[in-house]
Structures are given as C-alpha cells and as structure tokens.
Amino acid sequence: MTDNINILISDSKKRIGFFYIVKNFAKIFIVVFLSLFLNFFADIFSISSFTYRVLLWLTTAGFILFLAIKTFLRINRLKNADGQFAILLQKKNPALKDDLINAVQLKGDSGIETSQELAEKFVKQTSEKISPDLSKTVISFNSVKSVFIIFFVLFVNVALFYDSFQFNRYLLPFKRDIKILVVPGDIAITAGSNVNIYATIKTEKSTPFLFFKEKNSDWHKSKMKQISDDKYSGIIEKITDDTEYYVELLDSRSQRYKIKIVAPLTIADIQIEYFYPQNIGLQNKIVNESDIESPIGTTVKISARVNKKIKEAFLLTDTAEKIKMEIPDGEKDILTSLLVIQNQKEDWIEAESVDGDSYQPIKHKIGIIKNNPPTVEIISPAFDVMISENGILKIVYSAEDDFGIKEIEINYLTLKKKNLLKSFSKPETKIIDDYEISVSELGLKPGDIVQYQLVVADNNMLIGNSKIYTIEILSYEMEHKIIENALSDFNNELREILSRQLQSNTLLSKQDFENALKMQKNTKELTSAGIDNFQKILEKMKDDPLTTYQIYNEYKNLSETLSALEKQKMLDAINSISDKQYEQAKQKQEEITDELERLSGISENILKNQKMEDMLSTVREMSDTSANIEENLNNMKAMPNAEKMKELQKAMAQLSELTGKLAEKISQLPKETPDEFANDENVKKIDLAEMRLTADEMKWTLEVGNIDKAIELAQKLSRQISDMLNSVENAAQSVSGGKNAELEEKLNRSLSELNEIIESQKNIITDTQKTDAKRLEKILALQKELIEKLAELQKQAISELQNSKMLLEKSTATPVNIYNLYVSPEIKMNIVLREFITEKIDKSRQLLTEIINELDILHKNINIKKSAEHVLKSRATEQKILSELTNFSPEKTAIFNKEDFEGHKKLSETQKLNRQKTGELKQKLSKLADRTASIPSDAVGNISSSEKSMESGAGELSNSNIPSSLDFEKKALDDLLNGKDAMEKASSQMKQMPGAGGTMGTSGQIRMRGNGAGGHTGFRTGFVKIPSKDDYKPPKEFREEIIKSLRQKYPQKYETIIKDYFKRLIE
Structure with missing residues (x-):
C-alpha cells in the first residue's frame, strides 16, 4: 500500500512541474x-533606432534566459522534495493531519529510532487512507490565472496587429532590410526652382522624413506626405544654392543626393517691329x-535675345503655326x-540650347485691333435748334477713327x-473742330425745317454718321x-374775369345766394382756363429772345398770384356762398376783387x-445793320466784289425794313408804351426822315460807283442811328431801370421796418411769457391749497361710507349682496384720495x-335709514369735491396785484404801437404791390392779418387775459415772419431785374441770334429828359416819309403787312 504514497508524491511532482513550465512559457511569450508592441509604438512615434531595438532585444532575451534557467532549476529541485510535497498535500488536505509527512519520513529515513514493524505498519495504514487523486489538490488553475489572462490579451492583440508588425525588424535587430527608393536623385536646376522629392518604401509602413541643406547652412527636416500605399513626397522650395538631401525612415536613411544650381536658357529683350498695310x-x-x-x-518682326548657344528655336502660335527662328548674320545671341x-x-x-537645356516658353498675347468705322459727334448744340433766316449756327463737333480720318x-x-x-492729307485719329452754318446761304425762309448730320470717312472707305438734328427757321419778330x-x-380775359366777379358781388349784396354762387363758379372756371392758356404763353416767352427776364418774371409772378387766387380765395368764396355765410363770403369777394x-x-x-x-430792340438791330453796311463798304473799297455788293444791297434793304417797323412803333408810342417813355423829349425828337434821306443818298452814290462818298454817308447814318439808340436806351432805362431801382429801394426799406416790427413783437411775447409764468406760479399755489382742502373732504366722504357699512354689518336683516355695492366706490374713493395726497x-x-353714480345706486338698495343717511352725506361731499375741482378758476385779483395790472396796461400800449407801425407798413406794401407782381398779395395779407392779431392781443392784455393775448401775439409774429419770407423773395427777384435782359430761350430748344436778325435784350444806361404826354406830336417829315415808303418795293411776304401798317399811321 506504500505505493499510494509514492504515486501521490510522484503525481504531485509531475503536476507542479507541468504547471510551472506552462506558466514560465506563458511569461516568455508575454x-x-x-x-x-514596444517596437511597434516606437516606430509609430518615430523614436525607434537601431540601439533601441538592440537593447530591447537583449532585454527580452535576458528575461527569456532567466525564466528558462529558473524553470530548469525548479524542476530539478522537485526530485528530492518528497517531504515538501507531503507538507503541501497535508496543507491542502487537513484531514490527513501529520500522518502523510510522518509516513514519508519513516519510509525514507531508516535511522529513526522506531520499531521497524511499527513504522511499516504506520506507513501501510497511512497508505491505505491516502488516495492518489489527492495530487489534483496540490495546485489549482487560480494560481496561474492572471498570467494566462495577460498572455491571452497580448496574444489577441498580436493577432489583430499582425499585419502591422515587422517581425524581422523587431526580432532580428541586427539585420537592416528597409529599402528606400528616392527620386529624382542627383539633378541640376535653375536658381529659385522647387524640387519635388519622391520616396518609395517597400518594406515599412512608417512615414519617412526628408532632410536637406543648402551649401553653408544647417540641415532642415520635413515630414513627407503619403501619396499612395508605399510612396511619399516632399518638396524643397526656392532653391538658390547647391543643396544636399536624403530620406530617413525610422533608423534607416537613403544615400545623400545633390541638387546643383545651373544657369537656365533664357529669352529676353523681345522687340516687335510693325509693318502696317498701306x-x-x-x-x-x-516697340520693346x-x-x-x-x-x-x-x-x-519678332526679335529676342538668348543667353546660350541655340541648337534650334521656333515661333509658335495658337493657330498651329510653327515658324523657324533664324540668327541674323553678324549676331550670336539674337533670334x-x-x-x-x-x-x-x-x-x-x-x-533648345546645344547643352540640352530647354526654354520654358511664356505665351504672349496677340490683340487684333479692329478697323471699326469712324465716329463723329455733334458736341454743341446737341439738340434741335431754332434760328432766324439770316442767322449763323456754329456747331462744335468731334470725330475719331482707329487709324485715321480722311474727310x-x-x-x-x-x-x-x-x-x-x-x-x-495726313491721317488724324481724333479731332475737335467747329463749323458755321449760314442759313442765308442755304436759301431757307421762316417756317422751313432742315435735317442735318455729319458724315466722316476713313482711308478704308468706312463711314460714320452723327445723330440727326433739325434747324427750324423762324422770324423772331413775327x-x-x-x-x-x-x-x-x-389782359382782356383779366378784365372779363373782373367783370364777372363784380357781377357775383352784386348778386351777393342782394342776398341772391343761388345766382351769386353760379357766377362765382363761372368766374373761377374762367380764371382756371385763363391760367392754363397763360401758361402756354409763358412757355413761349421763355424761348423768346425779345422778352426780357424782367418782363417774363413779372408775368410769371402774376400767373402764380392768379393761380393762388383761383385755388384758395375763389374756392373759399364758393364754400362761403354755398353755406350762406354772407359776411364771410362778402369779405372773400372783396379781397378777390381788389386782387x-x-x-x-x-x-x-x-x-x-x-x-x-x-x-429798343428794333433800334439796336438798326444799329447793327448800319455797322454791317459800313463794314461791307470798307471791304468793297479794298477789293470790289459782286458777292459783297449783293450782301450790301441785302443789308440796305433790311435797314429800310427796320425803319418801317420803327416808324410803326413810334406811331403807337402814347398808346402802347409807358407815358414816361412816350413823353421823353429825346424820343420825340427821333427823325426817321433824315435817316431815310441819308440812306437813299448812300444808295444813289453806290449806283454811280462813288465808294468813298458812300462810306462817308454810311458813317453819318451810323451816327444818326447811334444817337437815336442812345436816346431810346436812356429813356427805357429811366423808365424801367429807374422804376425797378425805386421799387427795390422801397421794398428794402419796408423789409428793414418789418425786421424792427418783428424784433419788437418778439420782445412783447417775451414780456408776456414772463407775466404768464408768474400767473401760472400763482395758480399752482392756489391749486395746491385747494387740493389739500379736497383731500380732507375726501377723507370725510370715505369715513361716512365706512360708517354706513358698519351699521349694515350690525343689522341681521341686511342682505349679503349689498356689500358688493360698496367695493367699487371704496376703491375709487381711495384712488382719488391718493391723487389728492400726491x-x-x-x-x-x-x-x-x-363714484357719485355708484353711491346713488347704493343709496337706493339700503333699507336701513341711518346707513342710507351716511351714504347721502358721503355723496354730497363727493359732489362738493367735484364741483370745486371742476369750477376752479381764481379771480384775476387773486392772481395779480396792482403792479401786475399796470404792467399789463403798459404792455398793451406797446402792442398797440407795434400794431400802428404794422398798419403803416401794410399801406406802403399795398402801394408797392400795385406796381409789381413780384410782391405777392400774401405778403400784404400776412401783414394785414398780423395787424389784426396785434389789435386783439392788445385788447386781451388790457383786460389781463394773458393766455389769449399770448396766442394772438404768437400768431401775429408767425404772420410777420411769413410776410418777411415773401418780401425777401420779391427783393431777390428785383435784384436780378436790372441786369436781366438776356435771351429767355433756355427750355427745350435754344434760340440763336443770327447776324443782323435776332434783336437785343437788356438795357443800357444814360440820361434823358422825361417829356409830358402833351408834348408828343409826330413831325411832318415823318408823315411824308411814310407816304414815300408806300411807293417802295418790299419782300412780297411782308408787303401787305407793311403797307397796312403805314396806312393806319396816316389815316
């Protein structure tokens, strides 16, 4: 069973060794x-270098070696670590207690003083309790989880950026594999040129930099721009010296290249020689x-200078012409x-030069000058004209052509x-000249209209025409x-208008309003029609050279005055008659009649x-004609000429015609001219018979060919006419000029008087305003006392209303809705009280x-007697307040003291004195207005109105009615100022009259005076005696002269008219 312990220890060693190897391998990959990544980011931020990569590689290799050695040693130590594993397993499995470690020690160490049997038995028992699967508890994944997470994250990022990593560059730092292809390499350029540098990078994706420096200067660094996937561009601008450059990418760079400055092929000093068609x-x-x-x-012929020896050169045009350029003999650098x-x-x-340098062509413009037709323009007069049959029209013109005018x-x-x-004979491109058109040479007569224009031609037979203008031949006299x-x-219409106005006045005086109205309307219509017709006459007068400015201006003012009379006073009269306002209508009609x-x-x-x-104009024309005759006689003496004789005869015939006209006008002197002029002694002494005899004698002398005698008689005739002209001019100046001077002087004196009256009236207004200010101050003080009194009464009224309300509140039989009737009057009464207080x-x-109306309603709805009485008291108080407030008008004695009343009387006397001066001025202006239309009736009317206002103002002042007197005073001043404006306008017009005698022809068409036929306007100064009307009597010689004139031959068109005139003179 000991095998379980051995198996457990062996499996644990294998497991721990495996995990340790995996963990360290993961660390190596990390x-x-x-x-x-460090290499990648170093490239991105352009901080990578060979040293950097080597150091990083060595560091990485060191870590890997360290981890490998550490792994080997650790695994090797695991062979003799049974006790350690036993302890580790015992810690992981607390249920084993110390049995495993004791069993391992007993098993492995025979020197322990323990019975062998007991030891084996203990080992055996322990082995039976242990399962080999306990080796799985010796180590868990959690202990290496963090390492594997880091490994996984980095692994994923490496996979994502795989295409961006240059593994050979990062892992093999000692190998340089970056290839940089630079264009254009070594080149030669001209100074000031720009050079574009292109770099092709096939192994890297970082942005390269361009480094360059001119001779004897520092290096400059410029980041290149990407223009395709692996191609970058940079530019070196305005290179003026030899330059070196290279391209650097990360820690690699291209070889150095050179840019050499060379002189360019230049073409300069271009000269153009023009050979024009004949x-x-x-x-x-x-031209250069x-x-x-x-x-x-x-x-x-185009010539140009070059700076290099030329291999070949061509002149090209935009019409595909290619002309070879030659080098003239004896020239080296001229094409x-x-x-x-x-x-x-x-x-x-x-x-192209022989060294292969090409000229960068510059295109030059070729402008085609069009051979436009010539132009001609009449500068003056650039409009249709009207001229006498013997006049001369001087025109000023300009002509222009691109290449030259022929005629x-x-x-x-x-x-x-x-x-x-x-x-x-020689081409002229532009001229300004003048030309005189003699109407007599064209054989034109009054009434003829001729169109004319100028025609200009150039050498290419192109022509140009001016605008067409007309010449209308007139007889100014007719x-x-x-x-x-x-x-x-x-004038007859004016008399007719006056007659009808008088008829309307008579009908109105009989209280016949209907017929008076009809006649007044008829008068207005006749006046309106007369004004319209007269406006047409004024338009003709503006174009009439025989009408002086003074006469035109007088008629113009007369027309304006008549128009204002028709539109204002006549219309007012019609309205007053229609309303049957007798006094007002009568006053308007009297004003109309007077005007x-x-x-x-x-x-x-x-x-x-x-x-x-x-x-006067006729005499001046005779003077001009006489001078013309004398001049022609002198010219004939120097060089006899049939044409000059013809002109002389024509001038003498004209003089005879003018004499006849003058005779007619003299015969009408007492009737048709001012008495002062007709009775002038010098005018009455005019002897046309003597002038006629001198003219006839000159004519006979010419017929026998005695030029010297004719010249002597012409001079005599000129003196006679000159004397007559001086007499007529002086007489006219005495009448017209003296009258204007007198009127202007009187008007200016009146203006001065008016200014004094205006200043006095302003002073009166100022004094009255001061008095009025005192009046207002006193009234405000009295009003303040009244308001304080009314405020106390208002408080009483409010208190009474409150008492009424309180009595109702104590009663149990009071309807609830009665209180609503108190709301509105209470609010309004408090508003009134606040206004009194403020x-x-x-x-x-x-x-x-x-409030009073609402209190009446409230009183009717209250059924409690005492409460109703309080309402009545409140209402009575409010009524009293309203009455005193409405009827507030302090007595004059409460406002003014004795000194104030005396001041008002004194100010009234001052106003009366100013009114008296105004009345005297009105009389003077009325007399002046009767002599000239330049002084409008409004001026006199304003002064008259001012006088009336002053009279009213003086009356109000004497009664201490200050506000109304101030109104009258201000109205009087306004009328005075309006009258002053009208008088100043009249004075300005009069100042222009003495020097005004020029042609009136200034509207639409000009009137040009021809030689000997256009008359004069204006005045000449001189001294004459003023005869009486009874002193005038036509002399016997004058009547005989007229009879002789009837036997003379005259132009057929005028013969009947002239003879009729003469017959009327002697009948």
Whole structure:
C-alpha cells in the first residue's frame, strides 16, 4: 500500500512541474509580445533606432534566459522534495493531519529510532487512507490565472496587429532590410526652382522624413506626405544654392543626393517691329514689348535675345503655326522671325540650347485691333435748334477713327445737299473742330425745317454718321408779335374775369345766394382756363429772345398770384356762398376783387414795358445793320466784289425794313408804351426822315460807283442811328431801370421796418411769457391749497361710507349682496384720495363722477335709514369735491396785484404801437404791390392779418387775459415772419431785374441770334429828359416819309403787312 504514497508524491511532482513550465512559457511569450508592441509604438512615434531595438532585444532575451534557467532549476529541485510535497498535500488536505509527512519520513529515513514493524505498519495504514487523486489538490488553475489572462490579451492583440508588425525588424535587430527608393536623385536646376522629392518604401509602413541643406547652412527636416500605399513626397522650395538631401525612415536613411544650381536658357529683350498695310495709314514702328497689338494684315518682326548657344528655336502660335527662328548674320545671341497677323491670339518661343537645356516658353498675347468705322459727334448744340433766316449756327463737333480720318462732310438731308467740312492729307485719329452754318446761304425762309448730320470717312472707305438734328427757321419778330397779341388777349380775359366777379358781388349784396354762387363758379372756371392758356404763353416767352427776364418774371409772378387766387380765395368764396355765410363770403369777394384789379393794372403796365423793349430792340438791330453796311463798304473799297455788293444791297434793304417797323412803333408810342417813355423829349425828337434821306443818298452814290462818298454817308447814318439808340436806351432805362431801382429801394426799406416790427413783437411775447409764468406760479399755489382742502373732504366722504357699512354689518336683516355695492366706490374713493395726497390729478374728475353714480345706486338698495343717511352725506361731499375741482378758476385779483395790472396796461400800449407801425407798413406794401407782381398779395395779407392779431392781443392784455393775448401775439409774429419770407423773395427777384435782359430761350430748344436778325435784350444806361404826354406830336417829315415808303418795293411776304401798317399811321 506504500505505493499510494509514492504515486501521490510522484503525481504531485509531475503536476507542479507541468504547471510551472506552462506558466514560465506563458511569461516568455508575454515578454516577447511586449517587445513587439514596444517596437511597434516606437516606430509609430518615430523614436525607434537601431540601439533601441538592440537593447530591447537583449532585454527580452535576458528575461527569456532567466525564466528558462529558473524553470530548469525548479524542476530539478522537485526530485528530492518528497517531504515538501507531503507538507503541501497535508496543507491542502487537513484531514490527513501529520500522518502523510510522518509516513514519508519513516519510509525514507531508516535511522529513526522506531520499531521497524511499527513504522511499516504506520506507513501501510497511512497508505491505505491516502488516495492518489489527492495530487489534483496540490495546485489549482487560480494560481496561474492572471498570467494566462495577460498572455491571452497580448496574444489577441498580436493577432489583430499582425499585419502591422515587422517581425524581422523587431526580432532580428541586427539585420537592416528597409529599402528606400528616392527620386529624382542627383539633378541640376535653375536658381529659385522647387524640387519635388519622391520616396518609395517597400518594406515599412512608417512615414519617412526628408532632410536637406543648402551649401553653408544647417540641415532642415520635413515630414513627407503619403501619396499612395508605399510612396511619399516632399518638396524643397526656392532653391538658390547647391543643396544636399536624403530620406530617413525610422533608423534607416537613403544615400545623400545633390541638387546643383545651373544657369537656365533664357529669352529676353523681345522687340516687335510693325509693318502696317498701306491702306491703314499708320506709320511703322518698333516697340520693346512682348505682346502684339495690331490690325489684321500687319507683318510683325519678332526679335529676342538668348543667353546660350541655340541648337534650334521656333515661333509658335495658337493657330498651329510653327515658324523657324533664324540668327541674323553678324549676331550670336539674337533670334528673329516674321509673322503676319491674321486671327492668332497667342504666340510663344520654343528653344533648345546645344547643352540640352530647354526654354520654358511664356505665351504672349496677340490683340487684333479692329478697323471699326469712324465716329463723329455733334458736341454743341446737341439738340434741335431754332434760328432766324439770316442767322449763323456754329456747331462744335468731334470725330475719331482707329487709324485715321480722311474727310468730314455735312449732309443736309432735307435739301439733299452735302458740303465738305474738312479733309486730311495726313491721317488724324481724333479731332475737335467747329463749323458755321449760314442759313442765308442755304436759301431757307421762316417756317422751313432742315435735317442735318455729319458724315466722316476713313482711308478704308468706312463711314460714320452723327445723330440727326433739325434747324427750324423762324422770324423772331413775327413770333414775338404773336406773344404780344396773346398777352393783349390775356389782359382782356383779366378784365372779363373782373367783370364777372363784380357781377357775383352784386348778386351777393342782394342776398341772391343761388345766382351769386353760379357766377362765382363761372368766374373761377374762367380764371382756371385763363391760367392754363397763360401758361402756354409763358412757355413761349421763355424761348423768346425779345422778352426780357424782367418782363417774363413779372408775368410769371402774376400767373402764380392768379393761380393762388383761383385755388384758395375763389374756392373759399364758393364754400362761403354755398353755406350762406354772407359776411364771410362778402369779405372773400372783396379781397378777390381788389386782387383782380391790382393784377389787371399790373398786366397792362407790363405789356406797355414790353412794347417799349420792342422799340429798343428794333433800334439796336438798326444799329447793327448800319455797322454791317459800313463794314461791307470798307471791304468793297479794298477789293470790289459782286458777292459783297449783293450782301450790301441785302443789308440796305433790311435797314429800310427796320425803319418801317420803327416808324410803326413810334406811331403807337402814347398808346402802347409807358407815358414816361412816350413823353421823353429825346424820343420825340427821333427823325426817321433824315435817316431815310441819308440812306437813299448812300444808295444813289453806290449806283454811280462813288465808294468813298458812300462810306462817308454810311458813317453819318451810323451816327444818326447811334444817337437815336442812345436816346431810346436812356429813356427805357429811366423808365424801367429807374422804376425797378425805386421799387427795390422801397421794398428794402419796408423789409428793414418789418425786421424792427418783428424784433419788437418778439420782445412783447417775451414780456408776456414772463407775466404768464408768474400767473401760472400763482395758480399752482392756489391749486395746491385747494387740493389739500379736497383731500380732507375726501377723507370725510370715505369715513361716512365706512360708517354706513358698519351699521349694515350690525343689522341681521341686511342682505349679503349689498356689500358688493360698496367695493367699487371704496376703491375709487381711495384712488382719488391718493391723487389728492400726491398732488397729481389725472383721473379724479372722471372717478368722482362714477363714484357719485355708484353711491346713488347704493343709496337706493339700503333699507336701513341711518346707513342710507351716511351714504347721502358721503355723496354730497363727493359732489362738493367735484364741483370745486371742476369750477376752479381764481379771480384775476387773486392772481395779480396792482403792479401786475399796470404792467399789463403798459404792455398793451406797446402792442398797440407795434400794431400802428404794422398798419403803416401794410399801406406802403399795398402801394408797392400795385406796381409789381413780384410782391405777392400774401405778403400784404400776412401783414394785414398780423395787424389784426396785434389789435386783439392788445385788447386781451388790457383786460389781463394773458393766455389769449399770448396766442394772438404768437400768431401775429408767425404772420410777420411769413410776410418777411415773401418780401425777401420779391427783393431777390428785383435784384436780378436790372441786369436781366438776356435771351429767355433756355427750355427745350435754344434760340440763336443770327447776324443782323435776332434783336437785343437788356438795357443800357444814360440820361434823358422825361417829356409830358402833351408834348408828343409826330413831325411832318415823318408823315411824308411814310407816304414815300408806300411807293417802295418790299419782300412780297411782308408787303401787305407793311403797307397796312403805314396806312393806319396816316389815316
């Protein structure tokens, strides 16, 4: 049975040895796995090196050797460890107690002093008790579980990262198997170039680094980028010196490569020589530019300088042309080639040097200059024009062509006629010039309309046209006559409007409201129609060179005033008549009548001034014509010419015609011009007969060919006309200019007076405001006392209501819902009390009214007499509070003292004095307004309204009614300021009038004055005597001159009109 003990000990040794070997093998693999991961992570973080891998390998090998030796020694010790195993088994099996260890000792040690039989018996007994299966308890898996878990985890991770591990590199560190293929290796480049470095790694998956350095500089490190599975790239930028480089992967590196800087093949100093086609007209030229810009058909010679000896070179274009470039004789570094420009867009040079260097071509642009048609533009006047039949229109034009203008013509489309303006022997690409169109040379008459345009041509027979404009031939005198007739009709319309207004006034005075209303409406309609028609006249006047600014402006102001009268006062009159408000309607009609009478008188005076200006314009035109005749005579003396004689005869005929016009206007002087002008002594002394005799004598002298005598007579005629012109101008200036100066002076004085009145009124308002501030302060003090009193009453009212409520609460017969009627008045009464206490009365009046009504309802619903009496007392108190609050109006004696009343009287007197000044100013303005439309009726109306407000304000001040007086004072000031604005506008217009006499033609179409036919506008200063109206009498010679004029020949179109005029003069 001893075999059981031996078997048990033997099995235990085997089991422990096996587990120990397995455990240590697991540890060995753990160390190996850890070594793999340490190498792997070192590669990832780029900290791996040959030394690192060797040290790690040695460390790993040391651990493995240590574990192997330790395992061997441990297993060897197991052979003589029976006692130890017995102890171990006894610990694992406590039931054995010490029997097993004693049996093992007795069995193995015969030297124990124990009976052999007893020993054997004890061993035998122990063996029988022991089972060999106890060896399984000697060691358990738990003792090696942690080692196997670590082993399993590492094993799984190694399996997962198997493809990422480089086992040869990790396990065989002394073997270098990394292969790095580097491109481009050794190369030569030009300075400043960039070089791309490519590395192919076939055995490793880590990222390589690029190391490089220029000559005499430090190494630089750059991480390469992966561009495919095993290929990486890096770049060395802007290399300016010889450079070395290599690629390093982990602890391996490639060989060093060199980048050498060499001079590149360059092409510079490109020169372009242009040979233009002959029909273009451009001069050949040479430019130092690389881009080409020329018209089609141009031959260009391209020259370029190179820095190396050339093997071959070509000029290429985007149209697939490839032209070989040549080196001219005697040149070593110059390439040339010819190119005909067609439709190419780019060109470039490709060249190769004898050392194999190629030129990196740069593309140059080829711009085709299109041969566009030439352009021509009329700069001024760039619109349709109207001109007299003898006028000259000066046009300013510009023309432009890409390569050169050949000629410019003017084409009269209506006449189907062309005239050459300018031609060029040498090409001009751009010009600005002018040209005069003589209307008389075109044979045009008033009423004709001619279209014209400019035509420009270049050397390629391409043409360009300007915009088409028209020239309308006018007779300013005839148009001016039409305007004057229309103005005369307008005066008649004004008189008709005034007549109908007077009829409406008469009907209203009879209380005939219906017919008065019809007539007032009729008057308004007639006025509206008259204004519309007059606006058309004003538009014509703007284009009339014979209308002065002063006259136009007067009529414009008259139109605006009449329009305001029709839209405001006439409409107010209609409304008042419709409402049968007699006094108000009567007042409006009187204002309308006064204004219509004023405007009618002003309109007639303006027309008389216009007639005076017409006469002045005719005399000025005669002066110009006379000067023209004298100039032509002098020219004929120097060089006789049939054409000049024709012009002279034409000018003399024109002078005769103007004399006839002047005679007609002189005959109408007393009737159609201002009295001051018609009665001027110098005007009355105008002797047309003497001028006619001088003109006839000059005509006869010319017929016999005596030029010197004719010149002498022309000079005499010029002096006569000049004297007449001075007389007429001085008389006109005295009437019109002096009148304007007088009006302006009076208006400016009135403005000064108005400013004084305004300042005085401002002072009055300031003093009144101070008085009003004292009044308000006193009223606030009185109001505060009242509120304190009302607060006490309100407390009493609340107390009475509370008493009523308390009596109800003591009664057992009181309905419950009666208390609801107390809620609302109690709340509102407390709100009123709070407002009284805070002296902020916002809702008290409204709340008190509501409280009184609610207390009435409450009183009706209370059946207890004493409680109802308290409600009535509360209501009576609330009613008293409301009454005092509503009727609060302190007596003046409570507000003002004696000194205050005296101050009010004094301030009232000041206001009356200012009113008196305002009334005097109103009278002055009324007289001025009757003489000019520049002063609008609103100005006088504002001053008049201000006067009335001042009067009312003074009355209120005398009665110490400060608030109302302040309102009247402020209204008076507003009216004064409005009147001032109107007067300043009128003054500004008057300042423009003395110097205003220019052409009115500034809207839509210009009016250009032709030589000898367009008249003048404006004034010339001088001194004349002002005759009386009775001093005027046409001289006998004048009447004889008219009779002779009837026998003269005149242009057929004017003959009937002129003879009719003359007949009316002598009838």
